[in-house]
Amino acid sequence: MKQRLISALATVAVAATLVAPMSALAQGTSPYDTARTKVQTVGQTAGIGTGTDENTLLNMIGNIINVVLGFLGVILLVYILYAGFLWMTAGGDSKKVETATTMIRNAIIGLVIIVAAYAISTFVLSKLVQATTGSA
Numbered sequence: 001m002k003q004r005l006i007s008a009l010a011t012v013a014v015a016a017t018l019v020a021p022m023s024a025l026a027q028g029t030s031p032y033d034t035a036r037t038k039v040q041t042v043g044q045t046a047g048i049g050t051g052t053d054e055n056t057l058l059n060m061i062g063n064i065i066n067v068v069l070g071f072l073g074v075i076l077l078v079y080i081l082y083a084g085f086l087w088m089t090a091g092g093d094s095k096k097v098e099t100a101t102t103m104i105r106n107a108i109i110g111l112v113i114i115v116a117a118y119a120i121s122t123f124v125l126s127k128l129v130q131a132t133t134g135s136a
Helices: 002-027 031-046 057-088 094-133
Strands: none
Touching: 002 094, 057 094
């Protein structure tokens, strides 16, 4: 019974963290779009790239962030799969099951931290854009 409750809570937590970013960006204009135009202007002024070039400042920053978040997602997936494998092959050994549940719990906490960092960065970026442009 306890294991079913833990797995149900884990499923709800993962589903909620996957849906939360989509609902945050469903409001219309993304703060990232507004920031993209501002960063491209700064990049063009600094001579880093033109607005149509692939080497603009925004593209470089965006690529770095995408690689880091993608890498973290892959690590998280492998960690959860490994923990699930340990749980499934525990064969009734309570120590192995406890280790696997701890790993899954830690992976979910890590996922929550990553999503929270994304939400905080979105909020801070939108406020910075509002402060510098004076618009919403």
